[in-house]
Amino acid sequence: MKVGLTLPSFVTEPTELVTVARAAESVGIDGVFVFDHLFRVDAGRHRRPAIECVAALGAVAAATERIRIGTLVARASLRPPAALAAALETVARLAPGRLVAGIGAGDAASQDENDTFGVPAPTAGDRVGALRAAVAAARDRGFPVWVAGGFPAVRRVAALDADGWNQWGSTPAVFGRHAAALRRDAARSPFACTWGGLVLVAADDDDAREQARRIGPDPSTIVGGPDRVAHGLARYARAGADWVIAGPVSARDPGQAALLGEEVAPRLRASAAALA
Numbered sequence: 001m002k003v004g005l006t007l008p009s010f011v012t013e014p015t016e017l018v019t020v021a022r023a024a025e026s027v028g029i030d031g032v033f034v035f036d037h038l039f040r041v042d043a044g045r046h047r048r049p050a051i052e053c054v055a056a057l058g059a060v061a062a063a064t065e066r067i068r069i070g071t072l073v074a075r076a077s078l079r080p081p082a083a084l085a086a087a088l089e090t091v092a093r094l095a096p097g098r099l100v101a102g103i104g105a106g107d108a109a110s111q112d113e114n115d116t117f118g119v120p121a122p123t124a125g126d127r128v129g130a131l132r133a134a135v136a137a138a139r140d141r142g143f144p145v146w147v148a149g150g151f152p153a154v155r156r157v158a159a160l161d162a163d164g165w166n167q168w169g170s171t172p173a174v175f176g177r178h179a180a181a182l183r184r185d186a187a188r189s190p191f192a193c194t195w196g197g198l199v200l201v202a203a204d205d206d207d208a209r210e211q212a213r214r215i216g217p218d219p220s221t222i223v224g225g226p227d228r229v230a231h232g233l234a235r236y237a238r239a240g241a242d243w244v245i246a247g248p249v250s251a252r253d254p255g256q257a258a259l260l261g262e263e264v265a266p267r268l269r270a271s272a273a274a275l276a
Contacts, residue, residue, distance in 0.1 A: 001237050001241075001242070001243075001244070001268060001269050001272035001273075002030035002031065002068075002242065002243045002244075003029055003030050003031075003233075003243070003244060003245075003246070003260065003261075003264070003265040003268060003269070004029065004030055004031040004032065004033055004068075004070075004072075004194075004196070004243055004244070004245035004246070005020075005024050005029050005031070005032050005033070005245065005246055005248065005256075005257055005260060006032070006033050006034070006035065006072060006196065006245060006246070006247040006248070006251060007020050007021055007032050007033065007034050007056070007060070007251065008020060008251040008252040009034050009035040009037065009040075009050055009051050009053070009056065009251075010035075010037070010039075010040040010048040010049065010050055010051075011048075011049070011051065011252060012049050014051050014056065014059060016252050017034070017051055017056055017059070017060070018059055018060060018063045019254055020032070020251070020252070020253075020254050020256075020257055021060045021063060021064055021067065021069075022063055022064060023254035023257040023258060024067060024257040024260075024261060025064045025065070025066060025067040026261075027257060027258055027260075027261025027262050027265075028261050028262075028265065029067065029257060029260060029261045029265065030067070030068055030243070031067060031068035031069065031070060031100065031243070031245070032060060032064075032067055032068070032069055032070075033069075033070045033071065033072035033100075033102065033196075033245055034051070034053045034056045034057060034060075034070075034071055034072065035050075035053065035072065035073075036053040036071060036073060036074045036075045036078070036104075037050045037110065037113060038050055038113040038114075038116070038117060039113060039116070041112065053071050053074055054071075054074070054084075054087040054088065054090075054091060057069050057070075057071065057091045057095075057099070058090070058091055058094060061091055061094040061095035061098070062094065064095075066098075067098070068098050068099075068100055069091070069095055069098055069099060069100070070099060070100030070101065070102055070146075071088075071100075071101060071102045071103070072102045072148065072166065072168075072196060072245060073102035073103050073104035073146070073148040073166065074088070074101065074102065074103050074104070074134075075103075075104055075105075075106045075110065076103055076104065076105055076106065076127070076130040076131040076133070076134035076135075077105070077106050077119075077122050077126070077127055077130045078106075078119070079134075081130075081133040081134045081136070081137035081138075082137055084103075084134055084137065084138065085134070085137035085138040085141065088101045088138055088141070088143070089138075089141050089142075089143075092141065092142055092143045099143040100143065100144055100146060101138050101143055101144065101145045101146070102145075102146045102147075102148050102166055103131060103134050103135055103138065103145060103146070103147060103148070103162075104131065104147070104148040104149055104154075105127040105128055105130065105131040105149055105151075105154055106122070106127055124153075128153045128154065128157065131147065131154065131157055132157050132161060135147060135157060135161045135162050136161060139161065139162065139163070144163040144164055144192065145162050145163050145164070146158075146162060146163065146164035146165060146166050146192065146194060147161070147162040147164075147165055147166070148165070148166040148167070148168065149167070150167050150170060150174075150178065155178060155181075155182060158182060158186075159181075159182050159185040159186050159187065160185075160187050161187070161188075162188065163188055163190070163191060163192065164191055164192030164193065164194060164242075165178075165179075165182050165191075165192070165193055165194065166194045166195070166196060166243075166245075167194075167195055167196070168195075168196045168197060168247075169196075169197050169198075169220055170195075170197075172235040172236050172238070172239040173239070175193075175195055175236055175239050175240070175241065176238075176239030176240055178193075179193035179239060179240035179241070180240060183240070192242045192243065193240050193241055193242055194241060194242055194243035194244075194245060195236040195239075195241040195243070195244050195245065196244070196245035196246075196247060197220065197221075197222065197245075197246070197247060198217060198218055198220065198221040198222070198246075198247045198248075198249060199221065199222045199223075199229060199232075199233075199246040199247060199248055199249070199260070200212055200215070200217055200221055200222070200223045200224075200248070200249040200250070201222075201224065201225070201226065201229045201246075201248070201256065201259045201260060201263075201264060202224075202225060202259070203225060203259075204225040205224050205225045205228055207225070208223050208224045208225055208228070208229075209223065209224075211249075211250075215249060215250075217249050221249060222246075226259065226263035226264045226267060227267060229260075229264050230263075230264045230265075230267035230268045230271065231271075233246070233264070233268050234268055234271040234272065237268065237271065237272045244268070246260055246264075248260070
């Protein structure tokens with residue numbers, strides 16, 4: 001069982017992302033991952049800047065020594081397949097043995113970004129085609145390629161062409177069904193099934209609930225102290241996840257990395273070991 005953390009990708013100052021990555025490495029988290037967006041619109045409809053994902057990985061590679069680094073996920077329709085593959089391979093050279101290349105097809109939620117910058121709107125079929133081309137260009141370059149997404153066509157690309165799969169959100173039951181089918185059908189071995197989702201962890205349950213009351217996170221967010229969060233993540237381990245990747249609600253806070261690495265991860269790994 002490996003534990004990952006998403007980095008703050010929607011900040012003005014890139015050093016914040018590097019600071020959290022270093023904090024994660026210092027407490028034994030297995031991997032850190034970056035999103036791939038052109039901007040993020042907050043609840044007040046204000047645009048927040050985005051850090052470009054491959055450039056961010058280069059900075060994290062230079063600032064760390066051991067932790068795995070990856071995209072969760074690079075959007076296949078934003079870059080030509082050869083350009084994306086070359087960029088990822090460059091990061092792999094900067095951080096030998098540490099890169100995980102997560103690639104996704106994109107979705108309707110990203111259309112506002114595309115419209116703003118005049119990026120043509122791909123159809124669902126175009127997105128799957130771009131995904132398949134990007135995976136083909138990136139694989140067999142010395143780093144694992146995960147495909148992300150829950151749609152059947154995307155899961156087929158993962159099973160036939162990739163080294164692993166990621167699903168963001170969903171319930172443990174849905175994740176488990178998909179993971180079991182993918183492992184059965186996977187053409188490549190080993191094949192990793194991984195889960196990611198929002199997490200709000202605090203020193204104890206009361207503190208977490210108070211923070212959630214103030215912030216108002218998505219209802220699917222796992223909220224609690226270390227025991228409760230570890231229990232919530234363990235449900236995905238029981239459903240077949242090789243990695244659980246936490247997206248902290250307060251991603252800019254290095255203290256979230258400390259809580260996840262020092263308090264949550266040991267509990268989660270103990271629970272996973274008991275299942276083995």
